[in-house]
Amino acid sequence: MHADHATRAAMTASLIFAMVAAFLAGIGARDQLIVARLSGHFGGSRPVLAVALACAALSAAALAWAGWRVETLISDAAETMLVAFALAAASLELFWRNREAPAREPTRSLAALAIVLLSRQLGDGARFCIFAIAAATASPQMAALGGALGGGAALAMGWMLGYSLERRVPLRKIRVAIGSITLATALVIALTARGIV
Template identity: 30%
Template structure:
């Protein structure tokens, strides 16, 4: 159960202001079909979470628990630093495919190499639980993206993304430092 809750919280926090959330808002506004955008988003984040979690469990089988704890610390520190870097809105390109397919493709592309994916990888390895970690991460990312899908472009005016990103970055940096100290046995 720890894997599920931890992955949910980590992915939910990491999702604020990230490209997946921005793509979701822009696509929802452009297509006017938030339901289809949410379906495409769901397919993409489930696939991304399962792949990242499977890789984490695979790596965890080859390294000691302490090393996986350090991996979690690095993922948290990376998430904190990445949250401090300003983001530009992603390009949506042409809209010749069905909305659900466009949402799935663009959301999957936006997820590649993002904070939630690294956190899912590290947490799945640390807890050695692919199903719970992947489910928690997918649900957390979906929860972060739902307001964007429902509000469309109004999301950017209604939510103070910059302040949220900086606050979450600070939380990730503090958590990463604490986990690193514990993993290194310095406490």
């Protein structure tokens, strides 16, 4: 009974942490900017939103599976350091100034949009966080679901705001703040793994 309760609690935590982390790390990310600009250019095209949400779900599933797969192959100590490294990588991506240039002639090709979004997502801060959470909690399904919901919410936010996203939201300040928190978390986990704190 207690084991079942602990398992459910861990799955719930994995879902919530992944959802919140993916949403926050997705604010001002390159995929969100692409979706916002396309939405502004094409007047809130629903197919753009549908493709964006599908890509968010696919990339979340891929990174959650990768985190779980790696976790099964390494020791507990190495797993903890892996989580720290993944969060550190996420923080660096968040600190990196986004220089995604607006397309002069945005394409209407949904296939091209999907390829571009996935290429941006598979190495961004949100997906690194999903990887870390899946590895830490050994609950890839919940990490994938939470990551898909959080990442999808960030993209939906960009789609709804369109051009207003970059004009009204202090994206750079938000990403630096989230990156600082993520880096601090990575340092605490790494120091804990080394027995320093």
